[in-house]
Amino acid sequence: MLKNRQEGILNLHGLWQAACLLILFLVVRHVFELSGYRLKVEYLNLYMAGVAIGSFVNLRLLKSYSEHFVNLGWYKTFRLTFQQVIRIMLLQLAVVFALKDTDISRLFLSTYFASSFAVLFAMNKILPKHLCRLSFKTQVIPTLIVGSTESLASLEAWIADKASYGIEIVGYTGEQDCPPTKEQPIPCLGTLDDLSRNIEAHQISQVVIIDKALSPEGAKRAMALAQKAGCRVRIYNNWQADFQQRIMVEHEGDYTFLTYENEPLENPINRMIKRGFDVAVSLPIVAFVLPPLTLLVWAFQRKQSPGPIFYAQPRTGMTKRTFHIIKYRTMHISEANAKNVAKQATKGDSRIYAFGAFLRKTSLDELPQFINVLLGEMSVSGPRPHLIDHDREFSEKLQVYYTRHFVKPGITGLAQSLGLRGEINEPEHLTKRIAYDITYINTWSFWLDLKIMLRTAKAVIFPPKSAY
Numbered sequence: 001m002l003k004n005r006q007e008g009i010l011n012l013h014g015l016w017q018a019a020c021l022l023i024l025f026l027v028v029r030h031v032f033e034l035s036g037y038r039l040k041v042e043y044l045n046l047y048m049a050g051v052a053i054g055s056f057v058n059l060r061l062l063k064s065y066s067e068h069f070v071n072l073g074w075y076k077t078f079r080l081t082f083q084q085v086i087r088i089m090l091l092q093l094a095v096v097f098a099l100k101d102t103d104i105s106r107l108f109l110s111t112y113f114a115s116s117f118a119v120l121f122a123m124n125k126i127l128p129k130h131l132c133r134l135s136f137k138t139q140v141i142p143t144l145i146v147g148s149t150e151s152l153a154s155l156e157a158w159i160a161d162k163a164s165y166g167i168e169i170v171g172y173t174g175e176q177d178c179p180p181t182k183e184q185p186i187p188c189l190g191t192l193d194d195l196s197r198n199i200e201a202h203q204i205s206q207v208v209i210i211d212k213a214l215s216p217e218g219a220k221r222a223m224a225l226a227q228k229a230g231c232r233v234r235i236y237n238n239w240q241a242d243f244q245q246r247i248m249v250e251h252e253g254d255y256t257f258l259t260y261e262n263e264p265l266e267n268p269i270n271r272m273i274k275r276g277f278d279v280a281v282s283l284p285i286v287a288f289v290l291p292p293l294t295l296l297v298w299a300f301q302r303k304q305s306p307g308p309i310f311y312a313q314p315r316t317g318m319t320k321r322t323f324h325i326i327k328y329r330t331m332h333i334s335e336a337n338a339k340n341v342a343k344q345a346t347k348g349d350s351r352i353y354a355f356g357a358f359l360r361k362t363s364l365d366e367l368p369q370f371i372n373v374l375l376g377e378m379s380v381s382g383p384r385p386h387l388i389d390h391d392r393e394f395s396e397k398l399q400v401y402y403t404r405h406f407v408k409p410g411i412t413g414l415a416q417s418l419g420l421r422g423e424i425n426e427p428e429h430l431t432k433r434i435a436y437d438i439t440y441i442n443t444w445s446f447w448l449d450l451k452i453m454l455r456t457a458k459a460v461i462f463p464p465k466s467a468y
Contacts, residue, residue: 002234005136005165010062010069012131017123018055021088024119025051028112037105043095050095054088061087070128070164081121089113129164136166141232142203145172145186146195146222147210149179152186154238155210159186170202175218192221199229206232212239248442262442265407273446278380281453282370290367297328300355307333310368315385318408323377325385326368330356363460369411381449382410383437384421394430404437407444414440414448417455 025048065072065080072080092112096104145152152172159169171189178188189198198204207226209219219235226233239247250257264270298309311329314322331351352360359365372378378385383404386394395401415421415436420429440448 002162002165002167006066006069007063009128009131009135009165010066011059012135013069013123013127014055014059014062016127016131017058017084017120018052020119020123021051021055021116022048024115025112028108028115032105032108032111037108043099043101043104046095046099047092050091051088054091057087057091058084068161070132071161072124072128074125077121077124081117081124084120085113085117088116132164132166136164140166140168141206142168142170143206143208144170144189144195144198144202144204144231145208145210146174146192146226147172147213147236148174148176149188151210151213151238155208155236158236167206170204171198173198175214192218192225195222195225196229199226199231204229204231206234208234208236211235211237263406264444265441270444274379274444274449275376277446277449278373281380282373285367285370286374290370293364293367294328297355297359301329301353304355305329305332305353314388315409316388316391316405317377317385318405320402320405322388323372325378326371328356328359328365328368330360330365363412363456366411373411377408379408379410380412381440381452382408382413383440384413384416384433385409394434397427398430398434400438401434403441404434406441412452412456413437414452417452417459419459421459 029044061080061083062069065076068076092109095101096109145155147155149172159167163169169186171187173189173191173195175192177191189202199207207222209222209226211219214222223233223235237247248259248262250259265274294309301307301309308329311327311331312324313327315325317323330353331349332353356365369378370380373380391401413436415433418436420433420436
């Protein structure tokens with residue numbers, strides 16, 4: 001029911017935007033005609049068809065924003081509008097190219113695109129709430145939640161988002177008596193024994209049952225009473241309350257599975273795109289950047305810390321396979337380093353020679369890892385590989401740690417691009433990094449890899465304080 005309401009608002013919003021864009025095209029054309037410019041009549045329908053097709057494409061884009069569509073923030077509204085205008089622009093330019101229309105005014109197109117951005121931005125920010133108000137003003141659905149006082153916290157965001165769609169939360173009931181405090185955002189209406197009476201008294205038409213907040217017998221009883229009273233029944237599965245990461249639902253025909261991960265990189269096409277990107281980035285660096293840089297590093301090492309130029313160290317990669325990560329050596333040769341003792345570099349570490357400190361601060365010591373990328377052992381972007389001993393140590397501290405091994409490790413990662421790099425000396429540091437690693441695994445896209453690269457380039461030029 002709610003899904004259909006959301007889809008309906010999205011479709012209405014898309015249709016309104018399509019109509020406004022077509023009208024805007026005619027208005028801008030008329031304004032330019034008043035100043036003497038004439039658009040070829042035989043091309044007019046084709047340009048307007050481009051606008052219509054672009055609006056249809058944008059309708060599909062809107063669905064990716066459906067979760068919080070009615071309450072989009074300013075940044076998300078700007079991003080959505082920008083994406084919409086880019087699609088309109090590309091289709092219009094495709095029409096220009098197909099028609100070989102050399103007479104089309106660039107000023108006319110620029111004016112239309114700029115006006116489109118302003119109109120779409122205003123509509124994305126304002127229109128959804130008004131559409132909801134008009135559509136559901138007389139179709140309010142009084143809703144009763146069956147759960148516990150503690151479990152209501154997990155539904156706070158859902159309640160706030162769905163109020164616009166006509167979902168009116170009347171109160172909640174549970175297996176326990178109401179708490180003594182009267183200051184509750186949602187009123188307590190008694191226990192399951194009062195469920196039938198509350199449904200009738202408040203004309204409830206929807207009952208939301210919080211699954212794990214009730215005993216199996218209590219959940220079955222609540223479902224039976226709600227169904228008997230003719231209510232819509234929705235079961236909120238809050239399994240993720242018991243886990244350290246988000247739970248997702250996968251539907252395979254008649255089978256439904258709960259899973260931790262979405263994993264876009266399990267799609268072979270996405271893997272091909274990522275591998276192509278890795279090769280395109282790493283090949284020129286290995287061919288043209290590493291040779292002169294290696295000579296420079298060798299010259300400084302010879303003076304400050306004689307020994308091998310490179311430092312190969314075993315790390316754990318995808319599916320926990322061991323490989324040897326290649327770096328420029330930044331520490332003096334010692335027995336501990338030779339044996340790969342698992343000790344993180346610290347600020348002012350005496351093991352690091354002077355030029356090695358510069359290499360580490362600017363992340364230039366990581367550049368030889370592009371050889372690992374070419375060999376297929378690593379990727380340009382991905383979770384940073386830790387020492388094998390640290391893998392074991394961190395996995396004891398964090399249950400979800402080994403999830404990061406579902407993809408290839410990266411030279412840089414989402415966490416590192418956001419400034420989380422260097423020594424891990426607090427539990428919060430580890431938790432934040434692994435959370436970003438899991439976010440990367442579940443939301444990977446080519447554009448995300450580009451963002452990470454751009455942020456990392458900025459961090460190389462302006463190193464964070466944690467870089468040493």
